Amino acid sequence: MRKCKCFTNLEHEEKWLNDMAGRGWRFVRKSLFSYEFHEAVPEVGRIKIDYRAFVKKEDFEDYRALFEDSGWKHIQGSKSSGYQYFKMVNDQGSEDIFSDADSKAGRYKRLSEMWFSISLSFFPIIVALMSTGTLKPAALLDPEALYLTPGLWEKTGVGFWRAFLFETPFALLRGLSAWLLPLVIMLYLIFAFKANRQYKRSQGEGLSD
Amino acid sequence: MGRDKYLPLTETVYYILLALHEPAHGYLILQKVEELSGGQVRMAAGTLYGAIENLIKLRFIEPVGTVDNRRKVYVITEEGRAVMFRDYERMNHMMEITRRIWNSDGREPHAEM
Known part of the structure; x- marks a missing residue:
């Protein structure tokens, strides 16, 4: 399963x-x-x-x-x-893999550092994509910029809707990929933050869980 | 003179360093620490591993080969011995001064405590 x-x-x-x-x-x-x-x-x-x-x-x-x-x-x-x-697998051994609160909390510290360094490693990628123009900051905030059909916004009536609806899936894709990296970075930073909070919390606790 | 930043050593660190006066691998260290402390200090594997890593970083112990190509063997370094000696002196002073004060007020607490 x-x-x-x-x-x-x-x-x-x-x-x-x-x-x-x-x-x-x-x-x-x-x-x-x-x-x-x-x-x-x-x-x-x-x-x-x-x-x-x-x-x-x-x-x-x-x-x-x-x-x-x-x-x-x-x-x-x-x-x-x-x-x-x-x-x-052996009852003779210790009850837990840690015998003091500090070392038990230490795993959260290592976890937090890992998430943080992963999120940092994405920044050079973003900078590189922006400097080559692949990732345009404007695309994050301006949905109209996602549509590339020339003269789309000047069209009216059925002509506009046909062109607009035709391009929407592509625009969504472009928009999504622009948002993807910042979202992933945010997510990893949240993981890093949560693990760090868990570290601080479990440091103060005893060993009972 | 500033105080030694490594002192006082924790009880577990002190016993690990004491156990490593002779080379030993991880599990042997656990057993020796328990024995040397009269059964008082029982370390778990995850805690010992972190402590070993830290002591290597501080250069108080060092790896010296392996047994069966898997279990690393560690031993105390000169720096490790030096820091232990300073902690020993520190504790010795505490015990001497305590005994002197207990002797002078004539009310030494005994084992019934």
């Missing part, structure tokens, strides 16, 4: 995955916003999420080995995916 969901709060995501496990759906894979589950015997969910991206393969292996040794099986995530999913 596949389910699409988008979380900005890691605790909520953990809880959802563990509730699914309790209802007999074992989490197998995640791709962007879609989670894949297999039917299984209902069990107490013991999934925890860390956020950490690695440059070197050795560091990623060392990291996974440490968790494995401590009774936490790495079930999802790659070297550079950032999101790392662990499942408790």
Whole structure:
């Protein structure tokens, strides 16, 4: 079974995955916003999420080995995916993958920095598109500029409507693509802001969740 | 003279540095810290990993090869030993001065507390 969901709060995501496990759906894979589950015997969910991206393969292996040794099986995530999913497989180990509030909050700090740097990386693209004239700032605010038919606005009657309606789908496309980048940047900045707020909040909290 | 910005070390950092007087990999550090602290400090994997990363950045510990090509082995550096010694002196002073005051007012609290 596949389910699409988008979380900005890691605790909520953990809880959802563990509730699914309790209802007999074992989490197998995640791709962007879609989670894949297999039917299984209902069990107490013991999934925890860390956020950490690695440059070197050795560091990623060392990291996974440490968790494995401590009774936490790495079930999802790659070297550079950032999101790392662990499942408790050994009752002897720790209750959580973090033992103090600071390090538990630290994952939100890394998450926030990632969203922020992604949104920053879009700015040079916007500047480049504007300087080559591909992206016109006017197109963001002036819908008429999206219509390129010569003399369109001087036409009247049926002639106007035919030309206007014919071009509208293209104009919408142009307008949408002009808005797309700023919207994506906004979205990532919101994610960054939310993660940072979560960081500040969980720093002040104890370990109970 | 300004105070040492690394002091005081946290309890976990102090025990990690103490554990790394001999080279050890991640899980061995967890076990040693628990043992050295008399079972008081039990670190989880995610917390230890972050601490190791931070201590490497501060150059208090360094990686020295791996076991089975997977688990990295770390050991304390000279800087690490130096900062530990300064923290040891700091704590030692606290204990000495505390004992002196307790002795002088003759009401030393005992283990029943």
